[in-house]
Amino acid sequence: MAGFFMLELASRIGLHVTVDIYEARDFSKVGPSGCNMCAGVVSESLVQILAAEGINLPPTVVQRGIDSYVLHTSDLDPIAIRTPLDELRIATVYRGGGPRRPSAIEEWSSFDRYLLNLAQERGASIHPQRVVRLDWDNQHPRVTCRDLPSTTYDLLIGAVGVNSGTLHLFEEMGFSFKAPQVSKGFLSELHLGADLVQQYMGNSMHIFLLDIPGLKFAAMIPKVEYVTVCLLGEDINKDMVNRFMNAPEVRSCLPQQFDWCLNNSHCALVGPACHCAPKLNTGPSIQPYHDRVVLVGDCAVSRLYKDGIGAAYVTAKSAVVTAIFFGIASKDFAAQYRPVFERINYDNRFGRFIFLVTVFYQKWRFLRHGMARMVHSEQLQQPQQRLMSRALWDTFTGSTTYIDIFLRAIHPRFLFRLIWATLLAVLQPKRKS
């Protein structure tokens, strides 16, 4: 994205720049070597924003358009919530070639490959190389790969994520950069085949609010032939994953023949699934810029448990706008880029609070019942009246900022309706049918 915006904006003002992109992965490969380990949900607001930027996700990249989600809680029937505005869709994508398929399907391409192609079409040179050293050459950043001569640049943009071990190269450049805080998530691709994915998941993302300590977000996301299982939280481990996958609420979303065990990771219905435990950004980096260097995306700051691709877009664009219109000195990034970085960081504080509140909903039945009652009663109302549905949608999809969700959730109208629904739920309890 940074390469694309650099060339796009420079051409608009008649500035000549050359862009080299070093990318160690080959996104056309299936399986782990071509994968950037992400659930691949692009929120509807980001789909729209990218389209306005000229990044129109083609049908071959979008695995499925999601138009609703189903919320599963421990002792209630699943609650289905449609997208608040019917014309909007969440897109699900693969960041690489996707899992190894029983039958090769050639027509799909990956989101990251598509972005690289866009940058290349604008004139970027793509080097399929791993960067192994970063240092300075007469106060200009110098990049070294194993198989290429070192190259010195006017500006180095680091977009290396948190999963590659490259962050220490930036730390060793000696400008006080400290890598961000991370935690471990879990992803699995379950192969059900197109018919069963349609039958069991349809076009809905399934979200689970289960009482598993440390689990902050759990979802099953339908793709074409596969369902992506995504668990985020505080260092997800094997026991948590097995507990989640064997929970009755999760089993009810999968065919009966489906069998799960992380140790020998087999699904009776189909062949092996693939799994990974990638790191996710859970806290900001320190000093993500210097003269002629700026870091963007996960290696700088991201949105808590949500919309990391959106945060990568926002930070990449801001860094490039700073470089093109203001300058590439540390003071320019401090003046222009830093506020954007801080805004994401500040918003995450509200995100932390919102996820703390969801823990109470995971634990306390009467709160879950009150929330469910409020959602059910909203379904016949106009979209703008569906306060709880909207708040849940935005929390789980990352469509808007956490501050926005927080402010709507402390509005007296919201609180009154929630308290009323919770009181009714306590006085007239409903059990799972």
Ligand SMILES: Cc1cc2nc3c(=O)[nH]c(=O)nc-3n(C[C@H](O)[C@H](O)[C@H](O)COP(=O)(O)OP(=O)(O)OC[C@H]3O[C@@H](n4cnc5c(N)ncnc54)[C@H](O)[C@@H]3O)c2cc1C
């Ligand atoms: C389990 C999980 C699920 C997630 N689900 C979602 C989701 O559904 N939606 C969403 O928006 N976000 C999601 N995220 C977050 C999202 O994956 C990240 O926020 C996003 O990928 C950040 O993009 P990035 O470009 O900063 O880093 P990355 O996507 O990690 O990309 C970094 C790139 O740099 C390359 N690289 C690294 N080091 C080198 C080197 N030395 N030389 C050359 N190349 C190098 C890597 O190969 C890689 O391609 C999820 C994260 C996790 C952990």
